[in-house]
Amino acid sequence: MTDAATDRFPPGTRVRTYRHDPPHHTRLPRYARGKRGVVVEPEGPGELADVSARGRGDAPVEQIYAVRFEARDLWGEGDHHVVLDLWESYLEEDSDDER
């Protein structure tokens, strides 16, 4: 679907979502901010909704990733999983040193 060589986060990469609370539209739900997850697969490129939703024509196109979270990492409890589709700039690699 996409050129794997250009994807910053290959499947299996441990990532963390950003923490900040932007004053504008975003597609990173509040419950998944500052959380650790694992990349399932790239979903294909898409215009960054945070910019395009404000009626701007200059939204950057970024890779979108399906990211899988464990319920206990999101809610502190639960045994299920949640998968979210997240734009690349919502994510950073989760290095072991930060744990």
Place this chain on the structure above:
Amino acid sequence: MSGDHHTDATIARRVRRLETLLEEKGLITGERLDEAIDAFLAESSPANGARVVARAWTDDAYRARLLADGTAAVQELGYMDGSYQRLRVVENTESVHNVIVCTLCSCYPLRLLGPSPSWYKSEAYRSRVVREPREVLREFGLSLPASVDITVWDSSAETRYMVLPRRPDGTEALDEEGLAGLVTRNALIGTAAV
């Protein structure tokens, strides 16, 4: 859930106002708009998703294509032609059950499932199913054993999701059409089994 009714009413008012403006400016007539909506809805029904599922149950090669590239596989059957959205089909197994939600709004694979049910758009479903899916599914009448892992797919970007339910036992004698008749809209969302 009065909050939901309030939101629906607000959106309905906005839509009506927008329609009025478009008509006043001479950009579209009411009849043209009705025709466009009717044409769109005529092609959108859970019978479409059910036919996709029945094909996947009876044709292993099709099932593999459907799971690998949902958009291309449903286009083979004439659905989602020209859609810019990506479809991902997620398969229920003995050990994994999938359920679909859009916590941010109400994203939904309308062409394959028809208009979404009102509960799908409710704040209660959207906020609870990501947090306590086992309990929510139980309220829908679907009790899953603790050994079954539940994966909730939150449609937060451009991909739309559809569940491929498990084929029930004792349906070997049914043909594709008969099988499609068993598949409900809720089974395609993941809030029911077949």
